[in-house]
Amino acid sequence: MVEYLSVSHLTKYLKLKFDRDPYLERVYLTGQVSNFRKRPSHQYFSLKDDKAVIQATMWAGVYKQLGFELEEGMKINAVGRVQLYEPSGSYSIVIEKAEPDGIGALAIKxxxxxxxxxxxxxxxxxxxxxxxxxxxxxxxxxxxxxxxxxxxxxxxxxxxxxxxxxxxxxxxxxxxxxxxxxxxxxxxxxxxxxxxxxxxxxxxxxxxxxxxxxxxxxxxxxxxxxxxxxxxxxxxxxxxxxxxxxxxxxxxxxxxxxxxxxTKADLLGYLNQQETRAFQAMTNRLKYLRGQVEKISQSVLFRQPERLYDGYVQKLDRLTHQLQVRMREVYGQQKQASLLLDQRLQGIQLERRLEGLIEKVGQQQRLLKSNMANIYDNKVAKADKLMEALTMLDTSRIVARGYALVEKEGRVADSVTVIEENDRLTVRMRDGHLQVEVNHVQKDENI
CATH class of the missing domain: 3.40.50.10550 (Hypothetical protein af1403; domain 2)
Structure with missing residues (x-):
């Protein structure tokens, strides 16, 4: 009877073969990088030639030590070991070292x-x-x-x-x-x-x-x-x-x-040249200014300087005349306005109006005094009435007329309903108070 292997048993057997094969422990492989996309840590890509392709893995530590960046299509020489991945049954090379093929890693970097x-x-x-x-x-x-x-x-x-x-x-x-x-x-x-x-x-x-x-x-x-x-x-x-x-x-x-x-010689030559140019420029400037001075000294204005301010004197006279004319006009206008105001004030009869206002103020003062006296009298009468009412409510006056006040626990007892037998009461009279104990409470039936 034929015994069938499971897939997992077969791949495990193949993995053991791969791991124990001395020819696969260190493989020197040359190929072109394919399907490369740089990842944050480990790198996964393919190595291929014209007839075959193999998956490749490079751990992050190895990649950092390369000294150059892998690129799509780059041909490299790689050293690594071949392993089989059991879950998928695929094999790949784990690269431990690599360098560009035909050109140094430093040149690539x-x-x-x-x-x-x-x-x-x-x-x-x-x-x-x-x-x-x-x-x-x-x-x-x-x-x-x-x-x-x-x-x-x-x-x-x-x-x-x-x-x-x-x-x-x-x-x-x-x-x-x-x-x-x-x-x-x-x-x-x-x-x-x-x-x-x-x-x-x-x-x-x-x-x-x-x-x-x-x-x-x-x-x-x-x-x-x-x-x-x-x-x-x-x-x-x-x-x-x-x-x-x-x-x-x-x-x-x-x-x-x-x-x-x-050089120092070039600098000295440059400075001598600049000195010569500066001297020539200053000489030309002095010559030009001397000519300007001679031209000015021969001019009419230099011989007759009063011509310089003739025009300003005429302008000053004209402005002075205009100012005087304007001041007379303004003075006349202001004087006329003052006369008009004086005439209006005389027509208003201020003294008569003032007398009328004084009389009106006097009437208002008298009316105010009368109203204040009435209000005061009313307030005094009202206060007297309130005082009389308060006096009527004064308990000391009630006791003085021969009456007595009954208190229970410091409060006036105004009804037998608040008093019970054996209560201790205080009876206040005109000339002192009594402490009594209630033996019997009787309420009037007709009240």
């Missing part, structure tokens, strides 16, 4: 970073700073033991003695070099007396020059307030620092010449 920074605009000409015409102090970021600093010192001393050079000793190759270059650029920018910065080193391989291709160095150069001249490698070498710097020099000597655009 260089081109990819160059494109990214160019898209951001870091290499645009409008961001380049103009180098100063006259420099007093130059900062140099390079190795203190290399030939770069010696070439710069020699060239600057020859071209423009007196210019001060400030060296920032910097590691320019190997681990930590990029960090030192970027840090020293930032340190130099904290000073206020540097006119220009030279960043450079001698020639070498792409690995030797790689510190000047690091993104942090490129951004430090772009953000520098001080203009920067890049002199990295030989004339044929190109780094990203060269693209972002304000100027690029092929050699350290050329960088020093750019930092001191004129």
């Amino acid at each position: 260089f081109e990819q970073l160059k494109k990214t920074l160019a898209d951001e605009g870091l290499f645009k000409p409008e961001f380049k700073q103009v180098l100063p015409r006259f420099t007093k102090k130059i900062g140099v970021i390079t190795s203190p033991s290399g030939a770069v600093i010696q070439d710069i010192i020699t060239t600057v001393s020859r071209r423009f003695p007196g210019v001060e050079i400030v060296l920032y000793p910097t590691k320019v190759q190997g681990d930590g070099a990029a960090e030192e270059v970027a840090t020293n650029i930032q340190r130099a920018n904290q000073r206020e007396d540097l006119d220009v910065l030279i960043v450079g080193r001698g020639g070498g391989s792409i690995e030797d020059l790689w510190a000047f291709n690091e993104e942090r160095v490129v951004r430090a150069i772009f953000e520098s307030r001080i203009p920067i001249i890049s002199s990295v490698g030989h004339e044929t070498d190109t780094t990203l620092a060269d693209f972002v710097a304000d100027r690029r020099a092929a050699t350290p000597t050329a960088a020093a010449e750019l930092a001191t655009p004129v």
Whole structure:
């Protein structure tokens, strides 16, 4: 009888074969990247050639260590192990190391970073700073033991003695070099007396020059307030620092010449030329002014200066006459208005009207006094009535006439209904009070 295997048993068996096969533990594979879409962590894609395709997996840690970005269609050489995934029965290669096929990883990284920074605009000409015409102090970021600093010192001393050079000793190759270059650029920018910065080193391989291709160095150069001249490698070498710097020099000597655009002799010649031009310009100006003075001294106005103010005197006379005429007109108008007001006041008979008003005020005062007296009398009579009513309600007066008041618990008892047998009562009389105890309560039937 035939025994059938389950699918899971078969795939488990195949997985054991894959895992134990020594030829599949480390596979060297070349192929073209396909179906690649960058993910936040692990990368899943395919490797293919003209006749076959295999699924590929690259864990996040491996991808970060690549040194270049995977791209669709890129041909790579990969090292990894082949595994079988049981749930789907599919196999794939788990890549542990990879590099571009036919071109170095650094060259790929260089081109990819160059494109990214160019898209951001870091290499645009409008961001380049103009180098100063006259420099007093130059900062140099390079190795203190290399030939770069010696070439710069020699060239600057020859071209423009007196210019001060400030060296920032910097590691320019190997681990930590990029960090030192970027840090020293930032340190130099904290000073206020540097006119220009030279960043450079001698020639070498792409690995030797790689510190000047690091993104942090490129951004430090772009953000520098001080203009920067890049002199990295030989004339044929190109780094990203060269693209972002304000100027690029092929050699350290050329960088020093750019930092001191004129020699001392050129400057002295320029100053002599400017002195000659200034003297000639002043001579021409004095000659022109002397001619103007002579022309003015020969003019009619200079010989007869009173002509300058003849017109103003005539204008003053005319304005004075107009002012006098206007004042007479205004005075006449105001006088006429005053006469009209005086006539109107005389027609109103103010004295008679005033007497009438005084008489009316007197009548109102008398009426007011009469009304106030009536109101006062009424109020006094009303107060007397209220006083009499209060007097009638005075209990002391009632007791004085021979009556007595009965109190229970400090309150007047005005009815037998509020009194019960054995209650203790107080009886207040004209000359004292009694404490009594009730033996019997009798209410009148006819009340």
